[in-house]
Amino acid sequence: MAKLDSKIPEGPLAQKWTEHKAHIRVVSPANKRKLEIIVVGTGLGGASAAASLGELGYNVKIFCISDSPRRAHSIAAQGGINAAKNYQNDNDSVYRLFYDTIKGGDYRSREANVYRLAEVSNSIIDQCVAQGVPFARDYGGLLDNRSFGGAQVSRTFYARGQTGQQLLLGAYAALNRQIAKKSVTSYPRHEMVDLVMINGEAKGIIARNLVTGKLERFGAHAVVLATGGYGNTYFLSTNAMNCNGSAAWQCYKKGAFFANPCFAQIHPTCIPVHGDQQSKLTLMSESLRNDGRIWVPKKLEDVARLRKGEVKASQIAEEDRDYFLERRYPAFGNLVPRDVASRAAKERCDAGYGVNEQGLAVFLDFKTAIARLGKDVITARYGNLFQMYEKITAVNPYEEPMMIYPAIHYTMGGIWVDYNLQTTIPGLYAIGEANFSDHGGNRLGASALMQGLADGYFILPYTIGDYLAGKIQVPKTDINDPAFEEAEKAFEEKCDKVLNIKGNKSVDRFHKELGHLMWEYVGMARNEAGLKKAIEEIKALKAEFWKNVYVPGDKAEFNQELEKALRLADFFEIGELMARDALNRKESCGGHFREEMQTPEGETLRDDKNFAYVSAWEYKGENAEPELHKEDLKFEFVKLATRNYKD
Amino acid sequence: MDFKLKVWRQKDAKSKGHFETYEVKNISPDTSFLEMMDILNEQLIKEGIEAVALNKGCHEKKSGPVAFDHDCREGICGMCSLYINGRAHGPDDEITTCQLHMRKFKDGETITIEPWRSKGFPVVKDLVVDRGAFDKILQAGGFISVNTGAPQDANAIPIPKKAADESMDAAACVGCGACVATCKNGSAMLFVAARVSSLALLPQGKVEAAARVKSMIAKMDELGFGSCTNTRACEMECPKRVKISHIARLNREFLSAKLKD
Numbered sequence: 001m002a003k004l005d006s007k008i009p010e011g012p013l014a015q016k017w018t019e020h021k022a023h024i025r026v027v028s029p030a031n032k033r034k035l036e037i038i039v040v041g042t043g044l045g046g047a048s049a050a051a052s053l054g055e056l057g058y059n060v061k062i063f064c065i066s067d068s069p070r071r072a073h074s075i076a077a078q079g080g081i082n083a084a085k086n087y088q089n090d091n092d093s094v095y096r097l098f099y100d101t102i103k104g105g106d107y108r109s110r111e112a113n114v115y116r117l118a119e120v121s122n123s124i125i126d127q128c129v130a131q132g133v134p135f136a137r138d139y140g141g142l143l144d145n146r147s148f149g150g151a152q153v154s155r156t157f158y159a160r161g162q163t164g165q166q167l168l169l170g171a172y173a174a175l176n177r178q179i180a181k182k183s184v185t186s187y188p189r190h191e192m193v194d195l196v197m198i199n200g201e202a203k204g205i206i207a208r209n210l211v212t213g214k215l216e217r218f219g220a221h222a223v224v225l226a227t228g229g230y231g232n233t234y235f236l237s238t239n240a241m242n243c244n245g246s247a248a249w250q251c252y253k254k255g256a257f258f259a260n261p262c263f264a265q266i267h268p269t270c271i272p273v274h275g276d277q278q279s280k281l282t283l284m285s286e287s288l289r290n291d292g293r294i295w296v297p298k299k300l301e302d303v304a305r306l307r308k309g310e311v312k313a314s315q316i317a318e319e320d321r322d323y324f325l326e327r328r329y330p331a332f333g334n335l336v337p338r339d340v341a342s343r344a345a346k347e348r349c350d351a352g353y354g355v356n357e358q359g360l361a362v363f364l365d366f367k368t369a370i371a372r373l374g375k376d377v378i379t380a381r382y383g384n385l386f387q388m389y390e391k392i393t394a395v396n397p398y399e400e401p402m403m404i405y406p407a408i409h410y411t412m413g414g415i416w417v418d419y420n421l422q423t424t425i426p427g428l429y430a431i432g433e434a435n436f437s438d439h440g441g442n443r444l445g446a447s448a449l450m451q452g453l454a455d456g457y458f459i460l461p462y463t464i465g466d467y468l469a470g471k472i473q474v475p476k477t478d479i480n481d482p483a484f485e486e487a488e489k490a491f492e493e494k495c496d497k498v499l500n501i502k503g504n505k506s507v508d509r510f511h512k513e514l515g516h517l518m519w520e521y522v523g524m525a526r527n528e529a530g531l532k533k534a535i536e537e538i539k540a541l542k543a544e545f546w547k548n549v550y551v552p553g554d555k556a557e558f559n560q561e562l563e564k565a566l567r568l569a570d571f572f573e574i575g576e577l578m579a580r581d582a583l584n585r586k587e588s589c590g591g592h593f594r595e596e597m598q599t600p601e602g603e604t605l606r607d608d609k610n611f612a613y614v615s616a617w618e619y620k621g622e623n624a625e626p627e628l629h630k631e632d633l634k635f636e637f638v639k640l641a642t643r644n645y646k647d
Numbered sequence: 648m649d650f651k652l653k654v655w656r657q658k659d660a661k662s663k664g665h666f667e668t669y670e671v672k673n674i675s676p677d678t679s680f681l682e683m684m685d686i687l688n689e690q691l692i693k694e695g696i697e698a699v700a701l702n703k704g705c706h707e708k709k710s711g712p713v714a715f716d717h718d719c720r721e722g723i724c725g726m727c728s729l730y731i732n733g734r735a736h737g738p739d740d741e742i743t744t745c746q747l748h749m750r751k752f753k754d755g756e757t758i759t760i761e762p763w764r765s766k767g768f769p770v771v772k773d774l775v776v777d778r779g780a781f782d783k784i785l786q787a788g789g790f791i792s793v794n795t796g797a798p799q800d801a802n803a804i805p806i807p808k809k810a811a812d813e814s815m816d817a818a819a820c821v822g823c824g825a826c827v828a829t830c831k832n833g834s835a836m837l838f839v840a841a842r843v844s845s846l847a848l849l850p851q852g853k854v855e856a857a858a859r860v861k862s863m864i865a866k867m868d869e870l871g872f873g874s875c876t877n878t879r880a881c882e883m884e885c886p887k888r889v890k891i892s893h894i895a896r897l898n899r900e901f902l903s904a905k906l907k908d
Contacts, residue, residue: 052795067716068782070822071724087802123797130798132791132852134815134845141805159815165723166818173790180786188779211771240718274677279685280720388722391739391746392679457795502699506692508685552695552711558659558772560714561692 004257004616004631007418008112013637014094017116020419021462025469032057035468036476038205038220040192040247042069044164044449045432046226047171048456054178056461058468061218062175063190063207065242065563070172073228073240074452077164078285078385079148080156081128081449083121088145092153094118099638101447104150104337105412105440106590106606107640108260108614110633112419113437120458121450125157127457131170135159146290146381148445150337150645156446161285161385167449171456190216191563192247194487195223195254195428202428203477206487210563213556215491217484219477221468222427224460225251226452229411229433231264233571233578234523235515237408238270238283244567245574248415248434256423257616257629259436260413261574262582265443265591266524267409268294268341271392271402272361276512281407282392284364285385286445289334291369291378292402294345295321296353296362306355313355313363313401324348332645339442339591339604340645342406346524347602349405356403365401406524410448412439412591413581416616416631420463421455424616429464431455436614441590495555498565503548507564510545514538514568514575522579527595531583535576542572577617577626584628587611608640648674648749651757652687656710657770660777664770666759667710676750680737681717681727683749688712714773720745722886725821728828729774730761735825735884743823743886763828766871767835778824780870781838787866788859789842791852810848817845819887826881826889832873836894837881839863844893847900857904864901 009020027035035058039050042064050062064072084097097118102109125143129135135157136144145154159166178184189210196204196219204219230245231237252258269284297303298320305311324344326333336344345362354360370378375398379386386397393403415423415430417437422429432452439447521534545568553559588597588604589611597605614631649672657664671687678686691712718726727744731737737747752758760774768776820841827835843860846852852859875894882891 048795055794066718066724066726067778068822070782071718071726073719073724076719076721076723085801125801126798127793127795129801130791130793130851132814132846132849134811134818134849135801136815137806137808137811139808141807141811142802159818162723162819165821166815169818173785174793174795176782176786177790177792179782186782188782240724241720242718275675277675277678277682277686279682282721387741388746391722391742392748394677394748394750461795504696504700506689506696508689550692550696550699552692558714558775561712 003424004629005418006110006631007420008110009419013111013115016112017119024462024466027465027469027472029057031472033059035059035471036061036220037222037224037464038063038218039224039226040205041072041226041228041434042172042175043072043074043226043228043432044168044171044452045434045456046072046224047168047175048453049224049226049431049460050184051171051174051178052457052461053464054181054183057183060178060184061187061220062184063187063192065189065191065210067188069175069186069188070168072168073243074168074449075165076240077449078161078283079287080146080158080163080446081124081167082148082155082444082446083125083157083450084118084155085122085125087143088154090153092155096153097121097155100151101438101444102440102638103643104444105442106604106643107440107608107612107635108589108633109438109440111635111637116459117438117451117454120454123458124450124453128167128170131173133159133166133170146287147335148286149289149335149341150444152332156287158287161287161382164449167453171453192250193491194250196483196487197254197425198477198481198483201426204479204484206484206491211558213554213559215488217479217488219479221471221474221477222429222464224464225415225428225430225434226432226456227434229414230571230574231408231411233514233575234408234518235511236273236278236281238267238281241280244570246567246570248430249570249574251415251423251425251428253619254425255619256425256428257416257618258413258577259416259614259616260581261578261617262522262585262592263412263441263590264408264578265338265410265412266342266406267338268345268406269364269404270407271389272356272358272405282388283409284389284402284404286338288364288382288385291381292334292364292366293323293368294325294334294341294362294364295323296348296355298322300352303353303355307357313365314367314399329645331647336645337442337444342524343593345406361403361405363401364404366397367401370398410443412436412441412443416614420466421460422463422467427467429460431460441592494566495562498549498569499551499555499562501547501549501551503550505548506550507561507568510541510549511568511571513541514571517541518575522575522582525593525595526582528583531579534579535583538572538576538579545569545572580626581615581617584615585611606642612640648676648752648754650674650752650755653757653759654713655761656713656773658710659772660769674749676748678749679720679745680731680747680749681720681745684713684715714775716775717745722746723821725823728763728776728824730763730828732759735763735828736886741886741888743821763824765827765833767827767833768824778822780872781822781824783870784835784839784863784866785842788855788862791846792855804850806849814845814848817841817848817889817893820889821887823886825884825886827872829880829884830873831878831880832876834875835867835872836875836897837885837889837891839867840893840897841889843900844896847896856900857907860897860900861904
């Protein structure tokens with residue numbers, strides 16, 4: 001257990017961060033110039049961290065797999081970013097944001113981390129406005145807010161339906177400024193393929209230049225992982241096509257513990273799957289639930305007529321509609337947290353009320369809002385989302401309700417980090433979605449952007465100084481060290497192995513099969529038998545992959561199939577660990593719903609006595625079972641309670 | 648639906664490229680254009696597998712799956728490109744290629760697919776181009792010089808809603824490069840204008856406005872992008888409908904900056 005020291009400072013909740021900052025070490029400007037930091041990933045976490053570290057005077061190298069840092073998937077976040085500004089005078093506060101986040105996460109996150117997140121949230125908004133992020137404003141010129149799931153206040157700041165884009169462009173601009181000043185060097189189209197460790201410390205990475213296929217070595221005094229989540233394990237998700245868990249997975253294999261892998265978020269409002277030729281699911285922002293009402297017909301005969309196309313949704317009478325979220329959760333209505341809304345939609349579809357051909361869709365209807373506010377207001381709020389929906393489905397959502405269904409969206413689990421965001425490997429840090437720390441069993445809407453920027457702008461730049469203060473005498477890492485040689489050789493061998501199989505099945509076919517297994521057994525509802533089956537079937541599929549995959553081309557060239565194959569090889573292992581973690585956690589909480597553990601009303605049933613802990617898995621070798629470590633979650637300031645969104 | 652695809656193939660930046668023709672069949676009209684490309688690639692991979700099975704080894708000679716850039720597939724990352732039937736992002740308005748659906752084509756149609764063609768965007772492989780020049784232009788001044796720290800409260804400076812909205816209109820640019828690919832002069836003016844205008848409209852961006860516009864324009868010229876002759880083609884093909892009125896603002900900013908010199 002000594003291995004897991006969360007390093008949560010003593011003292012009252014509201015003082016922890018202030019006190020901690022006051023006592024950690026700092027590095028002088030003269031010494032910062034001598035220190036090198038690698039940041040992998042350029043989303044909100046990576047870009048904001050690299051820019052801030054560059055401003056401080058460190059030598060920073062930043063890596064991304066796309067052609068530009070601006071493509072990172074943070075860009076796709078639509079709805080908004082939370083902060084406890086209380087600009088709406090609706091009695092919001094740091095404590096309320098903290099409490100909502102802890103409760104929304106179903107009491108499986110750390111109090112101290114979440115409080116800090118809420119505490120720095122206000123600075124994020126100030127910072128972004130100073131950078132020129134064009135947040136929505138009211139006619140008096142002040143910032144506007146809206147509401148998101150799991151909150152009864154309006155604390156979400158937004159820039160139309162493109163908030164993630166605007167925040168990322170802000171962080172990317174700050175990054176560009178440092179690149180111009182040469183404090184940050186940017187390596188686009190470079191993929192981290194291994195972590196290099198010397199004497200038990202993170203000392204560099206091996207990156208594959210995706211254009212030439214050549215391996216390149218980079219040394220540093222510390223490495224920051226900002227590589228996002230592993231939602232693409234499911235093949236179909238709202239994640240961008242190139243999102244992957246491989247960089248984090250290599251760190252896991254080098255000794256970084258992986259925490260709460262089974263906590264994956266299923267987002268209730270995605271455009272339903274249309275067929276097996278589909279490669280990607282599209283999210284419809286949660287902000288739509290501010291004004292949209294979710295329903296299915298009350299009568300099965302209406303469902304049958306809808307499916308046959310005999311009747312349009314708009315023709316179904318008001319009294320024949322079942323607004324099931326409003327019915328089940330009167331206090332929060334359509335704005336219950338994502339896990340609750342997803343399960344409620346699944347419950348209706350399982351009962352036969354799904355409204356599309358496949359029976360896997362519910363309606364999100366704006367009729368009431370358009371009648372109340374007028375079409376213009378709705379266009380101003382959601383115009384681009386309505387346009388996006390119409391382009392994809394060829395249905396005009398001003399006239400007919402949208403059809404939506406839950407899909408994999410975000411992973412709360414990730415690399416285990418302590419209060420300083422340091423992993424179990426000294427010198428290796430993980431920020432943003434790549435770590436596990438702030439969202440527990442379920443993330444609230446508009447909190448991912450908040451966390452990425454909190455970690456990158458306001459937390460990591462301080463905490464990493466505490467570690468680097470001890471390294472000011474350490475010379476630059478020698479990239480001719482045998483550790484680099486070994487890591488490079490191991491990766492070359494892996495490439496050769498996968499290229500030489502020349503089997504008869506494509507990478508995508510394997511990935512689709514893995515996705516089916518994950519969605520079926522490690523998806524919205526899980527049970528013991530299913531999870532055991534998933535573990536065996538994933539293992540078998542992985543074994544088949546290594547015998548029968550076909551990857552065309554060569555390793556020393558631009559080869560997208562090879563990139564996909566190597567990422568998929570890790571997804572099998574990530575999927576297996578997710579199933580293993582889900583099997584271990586014999587309770588339902590947040591996005592993790594074990595069918596054996598539910599209330600008579602079908603709500604999640606937590607087991608605080610036995611599972612109020614973070615599960616942190618340690619890699620034990622290729623064919624060995626990973627070892628489970630437990631970090632007990634101590635709740636000193638909030639009382640554990642059953643989540644109630646009814647009254 | 649069935650299609651004949653004429654696709655640009657180019658091994659790498661140095662090699663000469665050529666068109667190859669493929670056929671895809673039974674494509675659902677609801678399939679997105681990039682999903683259709685996924686289907687084509689699956690087919691090309693299958694051909695490779697069959698070649699190996701027959702021990703011809705000729706899969707190595709064939710060009711294999713088509714390389715193309717894509718990522719978010721929801722029209723926001725700006726990664727996808729493709730010049731389809733002579734139009735950037737294909738035959739529909741206000742979309743990126745990932746938002747284009749096959750229902751926009753006729754059954755049996757021949758579709759020509761090319762990379763962005765512009766001096767500023769050299770081809771990396773097949774349909775993939777290098778848009779690093781855009782990063783360089785933004786590095787030349789597309790930011791507000793503010794360090795992470797403790798700026799004033801976000802509501803300290805009220806910004807008229809109209810200015811904030813207009814700034815947002817310009818900031819919607821996804822950096823895809825359709826404007827450059829469409830422009831007969833290969834000009835990056837719309838891209839540069841979007842950033843310059845978005846920042847110049849806000850009080851916090853005005854401080855450095857003059858230095859910014861000069862520096863970004865100089866970098867754009869240095870990187871080999873052409874001049875703007877107001878054909879408005881860029882505006883028509885911009886997936887986010889960034890308007891050329893932003894170019895007008897850029898010109899004003901540039902002139903007034905130069906006059907102050």
